[in-house]
Amino acid sequence: MTTVTGEAAFDLSLTEEQQLVQRTARGFAAERLLPRAAEFDQKGEVPTEIVRELGSLGFMGINIPDEWGGSGLDMVTYVLALEEINRACASTGVIMSSHVSLVCDPLLRFGSPEQKSRFLRPLASGEQLGCFALSEPGAGSDAAAMRSSARRDGDGWVLNGTKNFITNGARADVALVFAQTDPAQKHRGIAAFIVERGTPGFSVGKLEHKLGIRGSDTAQLIFQDCRVPDAHLLGAADEGFKIALATLDGGRISIAAQAVGIARACLEDSVGYAKEREAFGQRIGDFQAIQWMIADMATGIDAARLLTWRAAAMKDRGERYGPDAAMAKLFASDVVMKAARDCIQIFGGYGYLTDFPAERHYRDAKITEIYEGTSEIMKLVIAEDMLGE
Amino acid sequence: MKLLVCVKQVPDSTVRVKVAGDQKAIVPEGVTWAISPYDEYAIELALEHKDANPGTTVGVITVGPPRARDALRQALAMGCDDATLVTGADVETLGGLATARALAKVVDEVTPDLVLCGKQASDDDQGFVGQALAETLGWPHVAIVTKFVASDGGTEIWKEVEGGHEVWKASGPAVLTVQKSQKDPRYPSLPGIMKAKKKEIPEKDLASLGADLGGPSVEIRAMEPPPARKAGRVMKDGDPKALAAELAKLLRDEARVL
Numbered sequence: 001m002t003t004v005t006g007e008a009a010f011d012l013s014l015t016e017e018q019q020l021v022q023r024t025a026r027g028f029a030a031e032r033l034l035p036r037a038a039e040f041d042q043k044g045e046v047p048t049e050i051v052r053e054l055g056s057l058g059f060m061g062i063n064i065p066d067e068w069g070g071s072g073l074d075m076v077t078y079v080l081a082l083e084e085i086n087r088a089c090a091s092t093g094v095i096m097s098s099h100v101s102l103v104c105d106p107l108l109r110f111g112s113p114e115q116k117s118r119f120l121r122p123l124a125s126g127e128q129l130g131c132f133a134l135s136e137p138g139a140g141s142d143a144a145a146m147r148s149s150a151r152r153d154g155d156g157w158v159l160n161g162t163k164n165f166i167t168n169g170a171r172a173d174v175a176l177v178f179a180q181t182d183p184a185q186k187h188r189g190i191a192a193f194i195v196e197r198g199t200p201g202f203s204v205g206k207l208e209h210k211l212g213i214r215g216s217d218t219a220q221l222i223f224q225d226c227r228v229p230d231a232h233l234l235g236a237a238d239e240g241f242k243i244a245l246a247t248l249d250g251g252r253i254s255i256a257a258q259a260v261g262i263a264r265a266c267l268e269d270s271v272g273y274a275k276e277r278e279a280f281g282q283r284i285g286d287f288q289a290i291q292w293m294i295a296d297m298a299t300g301i302d303a304a305r306l307l308t309w310r311a312a313a314m315k316d317r318g319e320r321y322g323p324d325a326a327m328a329k330l331f332a333s334d335v336v337m338k339a340a341r342d343c344i345q346i347f348g349g350y351g352y353l354t355d356f357p358a359e360r361h362y363r364d365a366k367i368t369e370i371y372e373g374t375s376e377i378m379k380l381v382i383a384e385d386m387l388g389e
Numbered sequence: 390m391k392l393l394v395c396v397k398q399v400p401d402s403t404v405r406v407k408v409a410g411d412q413k414a415i416v417p418e419g420v421t422w423a424i425s426p427y428d429e430y431a432i433e434l435a436l437e438h439k440d441a442n443p444g445t446t447v448g449v450i451t452v453g454p455p456r457a458r459d460a461l462r463q464a465l466a467m468g469c470d471d472a473t474l475v476t477g478a479d480v481e482t483l484g485g486l487a488t489a490r491a492l493a494k495v496v497d498e499v500t501p502d503l504v505l506c507g508k509q510a511s512d513d514d515q516g517f518v519g520q521a522l523a524e525t526l527g528w529p530h531v532a533i534v535t536k537f538v539a540s541d542g543g544t545e546i547w548k549e550v551e552g553g554h555e556v557w558k559a560s561g562p563a564v565l566t567v568q569k570s571q572k573d574p575r576y577p578s579l580p581g582i583m584k585a586k587k588k589e590i591p592e593k594d595l596a597s598l599g600a601d602l603g604g605p606s607v608e609i610r611a612m613e614p615p616p617a618r619k620a621g622r623v624m625k626d627g628d629p630k631a632l633a634a635e636l637a638k639l640l641r642d643e644a645r646v647l
């Protein structure tokens with residue numbers, strides 16, 4: 001990664017404030033998240049007070065300019081913070097990144113000044129929580145196949161349809177909702193709407209029970225003749241799909257950072273255990289079989305982190321970064337899957353028990369290969385960049 | 390009220406320190422540095438006073454090597470108004486008395502109403518500099534402080550004692566050495582970090598302060614890591630009654646705690 005300050009041509013060092021943010025995130029994660037991560041997982045909820053604390057420290061609008069209520073830091077700093085938070089609790093990590101990358105970011109990029117002032121400011125300052133509602137029961141990877149509709153009605157729109165798998169859906173104050181205005185236009189007919197909780201016709205359906213990231217809620221959102229004014233249309237009526245794809249490009253960097261964070265948890269827990277556990281009269285860390293797993297883990301994590309930082313720095317510099325974000329996510333999610341598998345292996349039978357964190361890392365890791373574009377879709381994006389026009 | 394907090398940058402509590410080859414210092418490589426925990430409580434106490442009394446200013450100062458700038462930056466990000474770094478050759482081996490005398494020179498210049506220090510630094514746990522500073526300044530000193538409030542022309546100061554606290558009153562400037570209190574030190578907020586980034590941290594040259602850096606001092610003769618702890622023993626298989634009897638026997642005969 002080249003530096004964000006851009007002075008040196010090839011310098012991976014962090015600026016003073018990047019290090020300070022990293023330390024703050026690490027301190028918060030170690031003191032407020034790590035001791036309770038197992039409880040959040042078990043109860044299926046990260047308490048609202050934790051999300052509020054993150055907000056009051058400025059994490060929920062970390063890379064949003066301060067004029068819109070954010071902290072004004074760059075994308076590199078954001079991924080540094082995400083790695084620390086996910087290292088302690090992946091559920092908290094995705095609550096933060098869905099809000100920041102998938103809601104605040106598109107509002108900043110595509111919102112009108114009025115929309116930023118009304119919606120972005122309370123979101124970026126952490127007073128409100130946002131969710132991103134693209135996926136549907138019949139449209140995941142093929143998001144353009146969505147059935148949710150938006151019908152023009154006087155000076156507004158009427159939304160109908162069901163969104164599912166929506167992170168933060170159950171408690172979000174604001175949802176960014178994608179709907180089809182004209183099925184004949186396919187993806188060119190899709191529009192993005194800002195819908196507030198409490199809008200008549202908008203309700204939260206069932207909550208999903210999940211393998212991992214159980215502390216983050218995943219909800220169905222239901223729209224039945226839900227009327228929203230024109231002022232809530234984000235971008236132009238034919239720009240929704242473009243907004244969704246551009247938003248997911250950024251989101252993928254945050255999922256790569258999540259994967260790096262969980263993988264680091266696997267590594268640190270493995271190292272700790274390998275130094276203490278004894279078998280055949282020696283520490284298991286003295287066995288080469290264990291050493292190799294740890295060496296692979298450490299190498300994979302560093303490589304994944306570098307890809308993640310590079311994609312983040314490219315975004316900061318305003319370069320085209322979509323394929324790089326896809327590479328970072330593809331690679332990092334693969335690294336964390338292997339790290340989590342080996343982490344349980346190093347813990348042996350204890351790794352399989354809920355008394356130890358290894359099995360939680362294993363369950364949390366898997367989602368990074370699925371959401372914000374599956375690994376197969378990441379390869380599609382990368383290959384298209386290689387082979388396309 | 391004008392407050393000045395003296396801080397020391399020490400190895401972070403999570404660092405596993407290693408003793409250097411000469412056995413007189415720790416290996417600095419790979420150490421992450423942090424504000425000494427009691428000093429963080431002193432900062433928090435000062436900032437709480439500022440929160441409640443908006444006219445308050447909180448300055449922070451350290452005598453240390455250039456890397457200690459990070460500690461000052463963190464204090465600024467937490468909400469302190471200004472920071473001063475006193476540095477120079479040999480600053481890392483400066484004794485406690487010389488440190489206190491250097492600080493006193495800056496206190497003379499800044500003229501704060503109160504000086505706050507942590508009650509001891511977490512690296513050498515000497516608990517010396519705050520008291521020596523008070524002595525050098527000729528100011529009163531209150532130790533193990535958990536709270537203070539301004540009250541008609543002076544300051545009421547809560548000092549922790551066994552099972553409770555005493556309230557002392559200082560009629561003029563004083564040095565307080567601060568104890569851990571109930572409210573944990575705040576995290577620097579991210580907007581706070583951005584604001585701190587824009588602040589200048591002026592540097593003062595240790596040798597040019599005019600402080601007497603000689604005088605009695607202590608010298609570290611040798612350092613050694615604590616002996617490795619013996620592994621604990623788990624007793625779980627067998628009849629609970631027999632286990633209990635065995636445990637009592639071991640506690641009496643082996644551990645000698647009964």
Ligand SMILES: Cc1cc2nc3c(=O)[nH]c(=O)nc-3n(C[C@H](O)[C@H](O)[C@H](O)COP(=O)(O)OP(=O)(O)OC[C@H]3O[C@@H](n4cnc5c(N)ncnc54)[C@H](O)[C@@H]3O)c2cc1C
Pocket residue numbers: 098131132133134135138139140141142164165166167168210213218367370371372373374375376377380
């Ligand atoms: C916990 C969780 C949280 C989520 N949060 C959100 C959220 O906040 N907002 C939101 O909008 N969505 C969210 N999602 C949805 C998520 O983004 C989708 O699940 C994901 O995009 C995959 O879509 P799908 O589940 O419909 O799978 P499908 O698209 O049906 O895919 C099934 C399989 O087919 C493969 N496949 C599909 N198309 C191709 C192709 N062209 N080439 C090769 N292989 C292909 C896929 O890779 C996958 O292996 C979340 C999902 C989960 C599980």
